[in-house]
Amino acid sequence: MLNCPSERPTRRRKTIAAEGEKPKVEGLHAVSAPTGAAGVDLEEEGEVLGFRATAWISFQFCWLWFVANYTSNMALGYTNVASVTILSSMSGPLTLILAPWFGADSFTLVKLVAVAVSFGGVVCVGLSDSSSGTGTNPFLGDLLALLGAVFYAFYITFMKRKVGHESRINMRLFFGLVGVFNAVLLLPLLALASFAGLETFEMPAAGQWKYLLINAFFGTFLSDYLWLLSMLMTGPVVVTLGLSLTTPVAMIGDSILHHMTYSALYITGAVLIILGFLGVNLEFPTIDAAIARRWNQFRGRPAAEPSSQ
Numbered sequence: 381m382l383n384c385p386s387e388r389p390t391r392r393r394k395t396i397a398a399e400g401e402k403p404k405v406e407g408l409h410a411v412s413a414p415t416g417a418a419g420v421d422l423e424e425e426g427e428v429l430g431f432r433a434t435a436w437i438s439f440q441f442c443w444l445w446f447v448a449n450y451t452s453n454m455a456l457g458y459t460n461v462a463s464v465t466i467l468s469s470m471s472g473p474l475t476l477i478l479a480p481w482f483g484a485d486s487f488t489l490v491k492l493v494a495v496a497v498s499f500g501g502v503v504c505v506g507l508s509d510s511s512s513g514t515g516t517n518p519f520l521g522d523l524l525a526l527l528g529a530v531f532y533a534f535y536i537t538f539m540k541r542k543v544g545h546e547s548r549i550n551m552r553l554f555f556g557l558v559g560v561f562n563a564v565l566l567l568p569l570l571a572l573a574s575f576a577g578l579e580t581f582e583m584p585a586a587g588q589w590k591y592l593l594i595n596a597f598f599g600t601f602l603s604d605y606l607w608l609l610s611m612l613m614t615g616p617v618v619v620t621l622g623l624s625l626t627t628p629v630a631m632i633g634d635s636i637l638h639h640m641t642y643s644a645l646y647i648t649g650a651v652l653i654i655l656g657f658l659g660v661n662l663e664f665p666t667i668d669a670a671i672a673r674r675w676n677q678f679r680g681r682p683a684a685e686p687s688s689q
Contacts, residue, residue: 429549437542437549438557444535445558446566452528459521462506467525469502472620474533479616484540488668491617494660498621501652505627508646536616539608546612551605621657628654 429437455464472495479485543549574581584592611619628650634640642650 427548429543431553434549434553435557437539438554439561441535441539442558442561442565444531444538446562448528448531448535450528451524451531455521455524455528457521458517458524460518463518463522464525466503466506467522468529468532469499469506469624470526471529471532472499472617472624474529475536475616475620478533478537479540482537482541484537485615485617486668487671488664489671490662490664490668491660494621494656495617496656497659498624498653498656501649501654501656502624502627504645504649504652506649508643508649532620533616536611536620540611540616543612546609549612551609554608555601555605618660621660624653625657 452464452468455467475485476487476491476495480487570579570581573579607619607623610622631642631646631650635642
């Protein structure tokens, strides 16, 4: 699924009939051209993915997306919230490793420091939660939370690597196909899990439907739509750190609406998360260029300037 940028498959260009006409991609392996982001080799802006290419990407994405979300939510049933919060935040460091390795993002000193600061903030928030309990099976829960972080890093890297630019994909078609594949392919697994006693299959109560629909639209579709759009416009590392902002935003909301108070450790963690997100957008061209040269030498690729993202 993820092609290492050092392995360059043979790609074909479709003949452009008129000058200035944007070429369209017939298959998944679109025309590739370097963008100069520390060796990042992504598809060109404006080359639109066709139905078959979008369907194939949706098919591969739905499995990674499902496993990441399922394991993260299942972890809460076995271990405490603090452990899940901390281990899930490993998606930041993992994305910083995987995205540059597969040519989906650049590796810079700013991103390294920002990820470290944000991760430290999440650890502070997790440690400040002393009322979570220990859980029924902490080892299994921690393993599932870490597995969810790994699959998140894989699917965000996969999407950036395969799509590259937001103009190349029809978002509504993509998410529609993801929904179709999940419904067709995962419903049989749900029946099997119910039969095995892993997940009980039952219809929601009458009063639960409206909450399910609201959550499906705002909590799943709209949030994932904006997440994917912002990731394609910026990069995997920036968006991953942005997701951590749910913690300080929730803290501010609870303080205003419910007059909740938080410990100094929790507030410190929230501040670090905000600083990590803001800091990832800073630029140090000289240092980043030196890191990019070292990285490209390590990968055996020609030197390229790092991008600001």
